[in-house]
Amino acid sequence: MFDLDALDALFVCWAFLFQIILIIYFALRKWRFDIAMQYGPIVYALSIPAVAISIILLFGGKTWSLWLGGFIYFAWAVYGYFVDYVRKIQWRDPIHWQVFGPYVLLYLATVMFYWWPLAHIRRPLWYVYATLFIISTMLNVTSHKNPAVKRN
Numbered sequence: 001m002f003d004l005d006a007l008d009a010l011f012v013c014w015a016f017l018f019q020i021i022l023i024i025y026f027a028l029r030k031w032r033f034d035i036a037m038q039y040g041p042i043v044y045a046l047s048i049p050a051v052a053i054s055i056i057l058l059f060g061g062k063t064w065s066l067w068l069g070g071f072i073y074f075a076w077a078v079y080g081y082f083v084d085y086v087r088k089i090q091w092r093d094p095i096h097w098q099v100f101g102p103y104v105l106l107y108l109a110t111v112m113f114y115w116w117p118l119a120h121i122r123r124p125l126w127y128v129y130a131t132l133f134i135i136s137t138m139l140n141v142t143s144h145k146n147p148a149v150k151r152n
Contacts, residue, residue: 004121004122007056007057007060007062007066008062008121010053010056010057011053011057011062011066011117011121012118012121012125014049014050014053014070014114015069015114015115015117015118015129016128016129016132018046018050018110018114019111019114019115019129019132019133019136020132021043021046022111022136022140023135023136023139025039025043026136026139026140026143027139027143029139029143030139030142030143033143040084040085041081041085043077044077044078044080044081045077046073046077047070047073047074047076047077047078048074050069050070050073051070051071051073051074052070053070054067054068054069054070054071055067057070063117065113065116065117066117068113069110069113069114069117072106072109072110072113073110075106076103076106076107076109079102079103079106080103080106080107083099083103091103092144093144111133114129115129115130115133
């Protein structure tokens with residue numbers, strides 16, 4: 001892939017896979033909420049291979065900006081799974097700020113640590129990821145505003 005070393009290629013592939021999975025999940029949540037809730041835990045469970053990839057990058061000598069994202073993803077996933085599926089806290093509408101703050105901070109930190117390092121690998125990858133991030137954000141935000149969908 002663009003003459004990248006194996007570890008950079010691993011990071012790039014995983015970063016894009018993560019963002020594509022978010023787009024699919026948010027699209028499902030927008031148009032097929034029932035299906036999204038069945039498969040939602042998979043988005044959180046993918047933090048396990050993310051941590052494995054981060055460990056590979058860490059021990060492969062890569063800079064912290066490449067391996068930190070997987071660990072943050074794991075923290076977000078544990079928190080999100082607990083809030084959404086274990087405790088089933090209704091925190092999105094109306095916004096419950098004590099849950100919303102940490103959730104959004106961890107989510108955005110995860111996304112940023114998969115996005116920003118791409119600029120150091122190949123600048124065009126950063127722009128493509130930015131486009132995917134905009135799409136996922138639009139789907140994410142609008143999936144919460146659909147009054148026809150009954151939320152659990």
